[in-house]
Amino acid sequence: MKMITEDIELLNGMKEDNNASFRAVYEKYSKVLFVYAFNIIKERTICEDIIQEVFISLWAKRKTTNISALKPYLFQAVKFQVFNHFRNNKLSTEDLTRLNIIDVSMNVSGELEYSELNQIIRDHVAKLPKRCRHIFVLSRYHHKSNKEIAEELQISVQAVKNQISKALAFLRNHLQLEEAVIISLILLH
Template sequence: MKMIADDLKLLKGMEEDDNSSFKAIYDKYSKALFLYAHNVIKDRAVCEDIIQEIFISLWAKRKTNKITSLKPYLFQAVKFKIFNHFRDNKFSREDLTRLNIIDVSMNVSQKLEYSELDQIIRDHVAKLPKRCRHIFVLSRYHHKTNKEIAEELEISVQAVKNQISKALAFLRNNLQLEEAIAIALILLN
């Protein structure tokens, strides 16, 4: 909770044009966001551009943003930018392999909107067993580490890993081929 309170304080400072608050947010999250993007897009320059765009937007909208939880907001912004990158650029065979998408014959140029993909994923996640779903949501939507989840739920890190693996296997097996691009969004580490 302290982390969320600290973030809200920084957001408030940024809203009041405090450059040091913005720099503190950047210093706190930029490296993790870059690594998150780089796990999918193995192009350093593209990842740097994505992170830069997110922080430029964060600053530009500082007076109108109604962010209540900064970390999930920033990671969701990265997911959105990654999706846009893949939507706007043709997938290479290497990209498809890296994302564990087996059927490369699907039409990746479909004009699916991010919100539609997100809803498809959420619908499938809702079908997971309760405990598995809870752990998956903490991991992928709240961007908590396995250790943080284990401590919060008072279970072992291995139990967390097992539940996440179970969730990912379920999602891989239940997503239809035309939804396979959604895997790119949920498999981000």
């Protein structure tokens, strides 16, 4: 709870044009966001640009954007920038698999906007078995480590890994079906 309170105070400081609050947010989250992007893209300069763009946008929108949870907001912003990078550079399927959840559906990214794709993924996540879905949401949307999830749910780290693998396999299979339907619809028009 302390972290959330601290983040709210930093966001309020930013809304009041407090540069120290912005620097504190940057110092607190930039490295972990960089690692997150780097694990997907594997190119330092591109990841640095993505992180810079996220923080420039955060500062530019500091007075108009209502952010209730800073950490998930920043991770979502990085995910969006990574998506844009892949879409704009028309990378191969092998590159796209690094996105884990969105991998197969990215092939039709020209036809789907990020928000639509995100909603499709969330719809499929909702179809996961309850325990699997809970673990997956903690991992991917709340950015908790396998160890943190295991401790919270009082299960083994291996059980967490198994559930996440199960969820990813389910999503890949269903997103492949979704992609086939979308491609069919595109070809029919």
